[in-house]
Amino acid sequence: MVLADELAKKQRSISVAEFFEKNKHMLGFDSPTRGIITTVKEAIDNSLDACEEAQVLPDILVSVRRIKEDVFRVVVEDNGPGIIPEKMPSVYAKLLYGSRFHQVRQTRGQQGIGISAAVLYAQLTTGKPTTVISRTDASRPAHKMSLTIKTETNEPEVLSHEEIDWILPHGTRIELEFKSNIAAKKKLLEYLKYTSIVNPHAKFRVELDDDAFIFDRVSSDVPPCPVAIKPHPYGIELGVLKRMAAASELPLSEFLVESFSKVGAKTADEICKYSKLKPTAKTDELSLEELSALLEAMQTTKIPAPPASQCLSPITEELIVKGMEKEFELDFIKARTRPGNVFGGHSFIVEAAIGYGGKLQAEGQATLLRFANRVPLLYQQGACAITNAVQGVNWKNYNVSQQGLPVGPLMILVHVAATNVPFTSESKDAVASVPEVEREITLALQELGRDLKQFLSRREKNKQQDDRARAICAVIPLIAAKVAEIVELPVPDTSIIEGRIMRRVVLKKKTTGGQIQIHIDNYTTKEQEITLYDISFDSAEDASIPPSFVSEMDGEYTKLWKFTLAAGESFEVTYHGEGGGLIQMQGVAENLKVEVDLDV
């Protein structure tokens, strides 16, 4: 018998579910820890996408609970538009089934794989089906289903289906059980923190066993749902064009206008002319050679870039700054949203931000936060084009040392928003190398780098001034003492001079013949929000500026003033009384504060 006949017996079709069951690491299920993160991520991606489509402020519940030694129950519930019962089995229990695959717009999920892969992983590790509840309107009942995937065929199997009462008028709830370990918790919170930074309109309520967390929204505006656009002529390949042409009943010129983004009648005529085809040619009868000429014409003719503003949803500089400031209390923070750009016909926008100081670690490499279509990328940093671009910038130009990544108390955020993010694999961990995208990242970082450099050199200058000032301040009391000795007068108080030189906030209380004067000078370069406490036996009823608050106890009065002093400004209040007592400022950093009570 011929060997080829033998071999032929073994050749057969493999279902896509079998393929991904065997290669589950390609979908982000390589370890039990990661399984939980990936499942929560896929469910949240779907929830956020659906809420955006429904223009609802997302309110998402995430619950991860250990129910046995190594078995965890994961629940994700949202207030999105829900899924009709006819579609629930396919959406949750069939790989490569979804609504966003053919749409040209920015979405988190795209391939119709993610959540079904989680269902597959659950049944693989615990044998348990997944429970889904969904309700599409207050006027309709909620549906509850128990689902598995038939691996050999990649078809859904509905084990049970009932109508139930549910508290939410619309939304979706998914419950899965699978093997994992507690190590996932920390990473999960990290993922949720970053997700919350780039989705400032979403609220996440999180339950990890008996601990509860809330990541609240900082904005109440639902970002506009990106609108699907037609494909751009620059992003089409011959095979796809051939398929589109074969399916069209329009004459060539109309076909071009109807099928592609940014092609009007004039551009269509130009394309026809260049390709030597008649505008009235029957599109579905074009030969391969003609299509080839058509494609060349389409990609040579000057056509405006696809409209980025409709189909993309950048976070905006303001909200990035807000999100990062909230989490890390930075000394310097600047964000940049680049103008829309295009690679191979796909629109994209790059956003970046640099933060410095604050709560960031002073030692070691910068923290790099990578995002694609508002989803944080937590794994495979080394394989990502974003990392590559960050490392490719010459940070020494901006007075930052560098070991691959820049070094120091730095945080770098990069967000790539695109109608088609080129991930290196279906686990969506890393952006593949695309020169146009990398260039945009580089440009954004260079712009931010220049701002950072300015900040650092100003800080350096301030530090030098401080050093000089400190040196001067060290000798002033000595000079004062010497001069006082010579002229035989008491040693004067030099702290005000020091305060001015050292750029501090100086508080002074003076009592002269029953008149009390409290004076504050803000010599710092920043606005200061000050609360002043003056505690003495004076009631200060005739104070030139009445206190914000007064309280009395055993004849002793606590007087409180609250005010804001811009850099260089002064505050002064006078009243009659005996003076003495205790005086104090709050709201000014310790190292910026000089308090002098001349009464004492």
Add this chain to the structure above:
Amino acid sequence: MVLADELAKKQRSISVAEFFEKNKHMLGFDSPTRGIITTVKEAIDNSLDACEEAQVLPDILVSVRRIKEDVFRVVVEDNGPGIIPEKMPSVYAKLLYGSRFHQVRQTRGQQGIGISAAVLYAQLTTGKPTTVISRTDASRPAHKMSLTIKTETNEPEVLSHEEIDWILPHGTRIELEFKSNIAAKKKLLEYLKYTSIVNPHAKFRVELDDDAFIFDRVSSDVPPCPVAIKPHPYGIELGVLKRMAAASELPLSEFLVESFSKVGAKTADEICKYSKLKPTAKTDELSLEELSALLEAMQTTKIPAPPASQCLSPITEELIVKGMEKEFELDFIKARTRPGNVFGGHSFIVEAAIGYGGKLQAEGQATLLRFANRVPLLYQQGACAITNAVQGVNWKNYNVSQQGLPVGPLMILVHVAATNVPFTSESKDAVASVPEVEREITLALQELGRDLKQFLSRREKNKQQDDRARAICAVIPLIAAKVAEIVELPVPDTSIIEGRIMRRVVLKKKTTGGQIQIHIDNYTTKEQEITLYDISFDSAEDASIPPSFVSEMDGEYTKLWKFTLAAGESFEVTYHGEGGGLIQMQGVAENLKVEVDLDV
């Protein structure tokens, strides 16, 4: 209308061909350059696998020819067992169709995606179908087909099919046309060079436009074809066990013995006992809880590791050394094949080699050659567990400096052979992180590192000895001259002493009263292949060792001796004559040669 109803209209199935067409970078088709490499690689993987199955010495033709501005025709032809005509369409024009997906053994291709993806890429970029010729036996005709993939359904379409005359009795030829650029050539040769190193039994004839190259085999033994084994109990997950059990008609104990590797009757009983199930229980009627208990028992019971020797095909230390030496002429080379090991029930073997010096670049990081199942990995080095493991070794322990990778004239080869290589993505560029595999790589490299350290310290010692010897040799002639002056004798020849000290090959010719003596000492530490020329008016007919060759011209005789001298050995020949003339050694490196003719 409820939004969910609207959304439902857009939800639909996506064919796996559509999925990979859109995400072609996941299969290694991210750029035109890479398209060619990936296509050739996938075709060669198939050819080598098929030849191994047929136990044929592979003779593979690779031709890449530019036929238009940016269109290239790629041909790969092999002498493998061929494919029967009924299966040709599915094998070449249907993704996820193949024979090796369900087999537990080492193969290059596995998923039934690679070559069909190349067909998909060709039709996408040029619209052209792929031509395949295959013949399975000399007694049968060859079949030629023109194929495309129907993207929407992932089904093959046969555009033409004819029987033809073909010169090969069996084999396969594939011809594709697609867009690329010439930059691919260099990378292609690199890929073929590395493929040839790890497939020493294969011969590649390569035509790149008008240039021809041959990578010949260095071994004529076809490696044994790895034998498929049953899955090991440690590598099974609950979902898969559930499926296997449901399909079985055997009682539990027999089911275990029949379905799994390394489970005998005794082990099966142990498993049953531990899981509290009857050995006679009906396997297909087990509940989820019972299966869960069964799985726990299977993975807790001590079961020997799966047999690595049958299902894996390591290259062997000898052939790795041979392959690397051929290409890089190294000063030091050592290879290590680790014993078989197992992760999650999959057998694997790690092989590694370290080369030093020779033609390697002295500056910069080590060259890292990564291989998986005898296939070179050319992309995404940064994302690979192999790189990770190499960087994790503390090379300073072995006197090698390190910047991530070790630094210096170093080449490190790592080959992971496994029944299931955990690639990070379907483009098969990088091995995913698996602790067991990384540990084996580390162990292999540490063993080799110790050998390298020994080599380097011996070399360092030799260098120190050389330095010392050179210092001594510098004074010897001065001492000799001084002593000669004192004792009033002629200055003696000190070159023999120097030769001995400096570990050189010393040639001396002495004429004493009509007797000529030629003496060679090999003071080096290496065997030397020497050719000695003695040109003079002596015919040396009575030479104690007859010359290998003599020629005469105008009465002058050229006498030639060819011989090998082991380290420390001497050669001496005597004859009668007048002496004088010219004497010379060839085959000894210039810096190791001392030639002294005392006649002159």
